[in-house]
Amino acid sequence: MYGWRGRILRVDLSRGEVREESLDPQTAKDYIGGRGFGIRYLLKELDPACDPLAPENILVMAAGPLTGTAAPTGARYMVTTKSPLTGAVTCSNSGGRFPAELKKAGFDMIILQGRASEPFYLWIDRGRAELRPAKHLWGRTTHETDAALREETHVEARTTCIGPAGERLVRFAAIMNDKDRAAGRSGVGAVMGSKKLKAVVVRGEGEVPLYDRKAFRDLVEKLNKKFRDSLKGGQHPLRLHGTAVTVMATQNYGVLPTRNFQQGTFEGWEGIHGETLTRKFLVRPKACFSCPISCGRVTKVDDPAFKGEGEGPEYETVYALGSDCGVDNLAAVTKANYLCNELGLDTITMGATIACAMELSERGYLPEADVGRRLRFGDARALVELTRMTGLREGFGDLLAEGSLRLATRYGHPELAMVAKGQEFAGYDPRGEQGMGLAYATSPVGASHMRGDPAYIELLGVPMLIDPLSWKDKGKLVKDWQDVFAIIDSAGLCVFFTVRNLVTPTRDIRPQGIMELLNAATGAGYDLDELVRAGERVFNAERLFLVRAGFNRKDDTLPPRMLKEPMPDGPGKGMVCHLEEMLNEYYPVRGWTPEGIPTQEKLRELGLA
Amino acid sequence: MKIEVRLFATLRQYAPGGRDPSVMELPEGSRVAQVLEGLSIPKDAAKVILVNGRQSDEGHLLRDGDRIVIFPPVAGG
Numbered sequence: 095m096y097g098w099r100g101r102i103l104r105v106d107l108s109r110g111e112v113r114e115e116s117l118d119p120q121t122a123k124d125y126i127g128g129r130g131f132g133i134r135y136l137l138k139e140l141d142p143a144c145d146p147l148a149p150e151n152i153l154v155m156a157a158g159p160l161t162g163t164a165a166p167t168g169a170r171y172m173v174t175t176k177s178p179l180t181g182a183v184t185c186s187n188s189g190g191r192f193p194a195e196l197k198k199a200g201f202d203m204i205i206l207q208g209r210a211s212e213p214f215y216l217w218i219d220r221g222r223a224e225l226r227p228a229k230h231l232w233g234r235t236t237h238e239t240d241a242a243l244r245e246e247t248h249v250e251a252r253t254t255c256i257g258p259a260g261e262r263l264v265r266f267a268a269i270m271n272d273k274d275r276a277a278g279r280s281g282v283g284a285v286m287g288s289k290k291l292k293a294v295v296v297r298g299e300g301e302v303p304l305y306d307r308k309a310f311r312d313l314v315e316k317l318n319k320k321f322r323d324s325l326k327g328g329q330h331p332l333r334l335h336g337t338a339v340t341v342m343a344t345q346n347y348g349v350l351p352t353r354n355f356q357q358g359t360f361e362g363w364e365g366i367h368g369e370t371l372t373r374k375f376l377v378r379p380k381a382c383f384s385c386p387i388s389c390g391r392v393t394k395v396d397d398p399a400f401k402g403e404g405e406g407p408e409y410e411t412v413y414a415l416g417s418d419c420g421v422d423n424l425a426a427v428t429k430a431n432y433l434c435n436e437l438g439l440d441t442i443t444m445g446a447t448i449a450c451a452m453e454l455s456e457r458g459y460l461p462e463a464d465v466g467r468r469l470r471f472g473d474a475r476a477l478v479e480l481t482r483m484t485g486l487r488e489g490f491g492d493l494l495a496e497g498s499l500r501l502a503t504r505y506g507h508p509e510l511a512m513v514a515k516g517q518e519f520a521g522y523d524p525r526g527e528q529g530m531g532l533a534y535a536t537s538p539v540g541a542s543h544m545r546g547d548p549a550y551i552e553l554l555g556v557p558m559l560i561d562p563l564s565w566k567d568k569g570k571l572v573k574d575w576q577d578v579f580a581i582i583d584s585a586g587l588c589v590f591f592t593v594r595n596l597v598t599p600t601r602d603i604r605p606q607g608i609m610e611l612l613n614a615a616t617g618a619g620y621d622l623d624e625l626v627r628a629g630e631r632v633f634n635a636e637r638l639f640l641v642r643a644g645f646n647r648k649d650d651t652l653p654p655r656m657l658k659e660p661m662p663d664g665p666g667k668g669m670v671c672h673l674e675e676m677l678n679e680y681y682p683v684r685g686w687t688p689e690g691i692p693t694q695e696k697l698r699e700l701g702l703a
Numbered sequence: 704m705k706i707e708v709r710l711f712a713t714l715r716q717y718a719p720g721g722r723d724p725s726v727m728e729l730p731e732g733s734r735v736a737q738v739l740e741g742l743s744i745p746k747d748a749a750k751v752i753l754v755n756g757r758q759s760d761e762g763h764l765l766r767d768g769d770r771i772v773i774f775p776p777v778a779g780g
Binding site: 153328329331332334335337339340342343346347367368553554555556557561564594649664665666 | 705711712713715749750751753755756757758772774775776777
């Protein structure tokens with residue numbers, strides 16, 4: 095095979111076995127790779143009703159056909175499993191260098207199943223794989239683990255691992271690769287921890303074989319030239335200031351979540367803005383494999399109270415640990431981000447859960463004795479300390495480790511958890527950005543900005559602008575974006591480059607450029623309709639898993655704050671999220687029943703019946 | 704009339720005298736286009752224009768006290 099390596103590693107932790115399987119070419123074409131492969135194997139092999147932290151759950155790490163190639167941003171892999179945070183399917187995405195190395199070692203994906211009696215790591219060395227004892231690494235941070243494993247195996251090997259949070263089954267533990275890149279969301283790290291797998295270490299060689307090397311090289315050169323020309327001699331805004339530059343957009347639209355979504359503007363926004371990060375803490379930008387943008391931030395904080403070095407923060411992190419907690423101290427936000435990376439925690443759910451605790455406390459629902467301190471919005475020291483305690487499940491951190499919905503439910507106020515399907519919102523208030531509300535409610539993984547992100551078109555002008563306050567025609571728009579994101583996530587590309595350069599600049603964003611790269615790389619001969627259908631297939635396969643796990647329309651919802659409490663400030667003042675109107679448009683466009691169930695006709699059309 | 708202007712990221716270089724935020728004095732009846740010309744922002748520079756937090760364009764008629772925010776299209780997350 096070309097593009098795809100055609101080989102799968104199946105690791106049974108219960109038996110201590112590693113064996114190889116081959117990838118079926120038709121499955122490869124129909125599901126593309128990455129996210130598509132993940133849901134394909136989950137649907138085939140996993141009981142949707144299973145306990146996510148039981149040995150029966152499986153966890154799939156899958157690269158795409160463009161991962162590890164010279165395709166711009168061909169750096170990404172997807173971790174798919176049943177989530178201990180939501181009980182739904184989850185797919186959590188990351189870049190860096192590990193995914194490309196996995197492809198170079200000769201594999202498209204790893205399927206993890208079972209549970210070991212003591213800790214192991216998986217060592218993949220140029221096509222061969224074995225389980226090795228990892229008792230000596232249990233309890234170590236992600237940075238310590240990365241260093242120890244590269245010393246133990248090969249200095250140029252790449253790692254993906256869990257930290258103490260994953261070992262302790264924190265429900266939003268991340269899997270961290272290359273030290274600071276995160277498959278962050280929905281507790282994929284807890285599932286890995288439940289299996290007692292500390293890390294996967296991989297060393298590859300050579301290049302990913304391509305179907306038409308010349309055509310592929312020509313496409314890549316053309317794209318890189320187009321990218322360079324678009325800069326007109328200047329710098330890309332994301333290279334200049336990182337993704338945290340997005341604060342200036344969300345603040346000015348009035349959708350920057352503040353104090354657990356009680357407001358849409360934050361008086362301290364300039365403190366957490368990307369331009370401030372550049373001025374105060376940036377050491378240098380950092381790129382993932384094959385990426386021309388370099389949005390990553392290598393940073394350093396000298397402030398003695400929050401001293402540290404590492405990577406980040408990104409936009410979602412400065413919202414969650416910053417404005418959502420009422421904290422404008424970027425040193426504290428950055429320090430909490432470092433702790434999340436080292437302990438292996440999702441920064442979004444971490445921040446949003448602390449924000450929820452702060453509101454519970456301010457309203458008198460959370461006793462001071464339970465927290466061990468007086469908890470108020472804006473407390474930068476509490477932010478950092480509670481993050482550390484959560485990663486180790488110490489004291490009150492043990493309750494925070496369950497996520498905001500379980501925390502708020504425990505104290506009698508589940509309505510104060512800003513979640514969809516039990517997962518915390520990304521950094522956009524759906525009252526001021528209506529399409530995002532629909533995307534949160536219908537995302538298969540619970541609230542997410544990465545499973546179809548209307549912010550590009552509602553706020554950021556990529557590839558065009560439409561009014562964020564209107565809810566008309568958002569059903570079709572969100573469907574199209576969800577399906578194209580499924581293609582991007584399956585191909586192994588990054589959204590940041592792709593939405594600007596590899597899709598048509600039209601509302602329905604047809605994946606023309608992705609198709610050209612896929613065909614040159616794989617020889618699979620996709621036509622545009624086939625590729626669009628593959629994206630729709632992946633999204634519907636995820637929905638099918640949810641339906642079998644008992645989800646339906648009642649779960650496609652948002653907290654009452656979004657649906658009933660008018661936005662108190664900013665350009666969206668007075669707005670609520672018009673979710674019902676949008677759902678009524680969305681389900682028919684999807685070919686789902688009014689209860690949100692894919693019809694037999696739709697499933698047959700997609701080969702899922 | 705007085706218009707407050709804020710420029711971000713790669714468009715910051717066009718801030719008058721490097722000041723940000725800045726206040727521009729414009730005759731009554733001015734439109735967004737006059738602000739862009741006054742700041743010497745190239746016509747072909749990709750940009751998102753907000754007036755008082757709402758999406759806007761060059762033809763938008765300005766009123767005293769309006770707040771204009773201009774930034775390059777960014778794709779972040």
